[in-house]
Amino acid sequence: MVEGKLRSRTFRRIKVKTPGARVTVHYRRRKPNFAECGNCGVRLKAVPRALPFELKNMPKSAKRPERPFGGVLCSACMRAEIVARVRND
Numbered sequence: 001m002v003e004g005k006l007r008s009r010t011f012r013r014i015k016v017k018t019p020g021a022r023v024t025v026h027y028r029r030r031k032p033n034f035a036e037c038g039n040c041g042v043r044l045k046a047v048p049r050a051l052p053f054e055l056k057n058m059p060k061s062a063k064r065p066e067r068p069f070g071g072v073l074c075s076a077c078m079r080a081e082i083v084a085r086v087r088n089d
């Protein structure tokens with residue numbers, strides 16, 4: 001049996017074929033959940049579901065849209081927020 005920490009469902013199980021043609025189970029971290037809009041909660045597009053070590057090697061422009069509030073608000077909420085800020089000043 002595998003070591004105790006691997007028995008939890010924190011890790012997903014992947015069947016891998018080894019060079020000796022045996023199938024073994026490998027344990028990998030699960031992907032984090034989808035990024036959501038901070039205002040309405042809708043799923044953000046163009047924000048990857050990747051683990052921190054994968055994000056580390058990714059260019060910044062691949063991690064979120066390059067616009068104000070990119071990766072924080074959805075486009076509709078961003079527009080509403082900008083309009084609200086302009087009107088308040």
Ligand SMILES: [Zn+2]
Pocket residue numbers: 037038039040041042073074075076077078
């Ligand atoms: Zn939103």
